[in-house]
Amino acid sequence: MSFAAYQPLLDFFLLSLGFAYSQQVVLRAGVFSIATPAFAALGGYCSAILVQRYGAPAIPSVLLALVIGGVAGFLISIPLARLRGVFQAIATLALVQIVVSLAYYLEPLTGGATGIHNIPKLVNTWHLLAVVAVVIWFMYVLSRSGVGRAFDVLRQDEMVGATLGVSIARYHALAFIISGALGGLFGGLQSLYVFTIEPEMFGFAFLTAVLTYIILGGPRSVLGPIVGTAVMVALPEISRPLAEHRQFVQGAILMAMIVFLPHGLVDGLEVAWRQRQARRLDKEDREKRRAHAVAGP
């Protein structure tokens, strides 16, 4: 098959990857947020309304989508500062519901249940590739910076983080802002790519898909979401039955990962590899000592 046949798949992968990073960054900081669909919807409606209803140009519309997502992320981080774990999940799910309900109610603006159609297609594969490249670079820089380390310590042991001076509220807010900005950005791009936006696009299926990308790939590494998203986007293409039972396959993969590889493919392999290295070094050490003892003084 020619490249053209795969192009829609590639585009879908690139958009999904953006949402995957939006989900990953909060999980990396130890925040169990599932607000990515809300951020995506905010950004999506922002650019759709601006472009389709007011004829605004693409770049400012998408940038505004990014800003709105980031601001929403910051705002939600304030009431959530005192919540942890499952309570964060419930509170962020409530945010998704509020945003989706608004999309239904504000019919004059959002088109209600039917949504907005005939949005000009202003975004193509090259645009997506360029934006994704920048995002990957950003995630890479983040992961190697002090911010990445602060996120890691908060995820693994909040108390240790606090006793080393990491401000939990500050870094959780930062994670929410980045998550919101990425969600808004890719929501904004998506509207200008798929012609159409409706509230249903940001429902349960979207949420579970995004979570699967990260649970499959891993919450820490930059490569994780790429692998997780690639697998989940490619699977339905590989065989028809997989496509027909998408929800079931997704559920089964999630369950298997959580049981067998809770750190995800990439992060999990990284940890396993490091442990193997450690064992090998220890063995070498013992052998050296033994040789030394035999040679003796």
Place this chain on the structure above:
Amino acid sequence: MLSLALERVSKSFGGVQAVSDVSLEVTPGQITGLIGPNGAGKTTVVNLITGVLRLTEGRIRLGDTDLTEANASTVARLGVSRTFQNIRLLKEASVLDNVMIGFHRQEETGLAAQLVGLPSSWRESRSLVKRAQALLERFGMTRFARHPAGALSYGHQRRVEMIRAIASGPRVLLLDEPVAGMNDVEAAELGHIFEDVAKSGVALLLIEHNIRFVNALCRHVYVLDSGRLIAQGTPGQVMHDPGVIAAYLGTS
């Protein structure tokens, strides 16, 4: 150089009075000992100082700064570092990464510069890696730099935790049984490092069961029993205090 002072500090958990009316001072440039039988309240004192627990009564000061109401990350940013009795490392992260986290409060580059990846922030990163490696070297841990911290032996994990605390550049360092489970040679090695750290102007509080170790390192020792301060003075003085002898004999 600032002293850390506890003034008539008490802490109760429901009905249990874990710490009652304790006053003590940790002075810069030396190692202060805190000893006492199991359950005496030593770890609770560290938790109160570091803002992990809220005190019921009393005051804690670092120089002129009141730490009584401060939360854990504020206390840390003022220069108080600690280790945990039940080692708390990031087990899957490498030893080097565990140490790097210790630098958090010294990182100078602003958030924005870090996120955009400006050369200044890369340079800082590189210099931090060098400093982390130097610290590992000093503790004889260089060859473990890439190991996942959780794969190390107990004694080595304790060292990593100490290196992390020292990496944070503390003014006050609280060590909760840092040589537990080590042999005398290893303990003495670490003892020398503690002395060096204290000499550099750090106020060091050492919680320890090994009396000989305390004897060798501390100029001033406080003895806790059932949450109360029952004696203080030079190691020689407290070791011959009848109350201290009774407390230790009575529980062991």
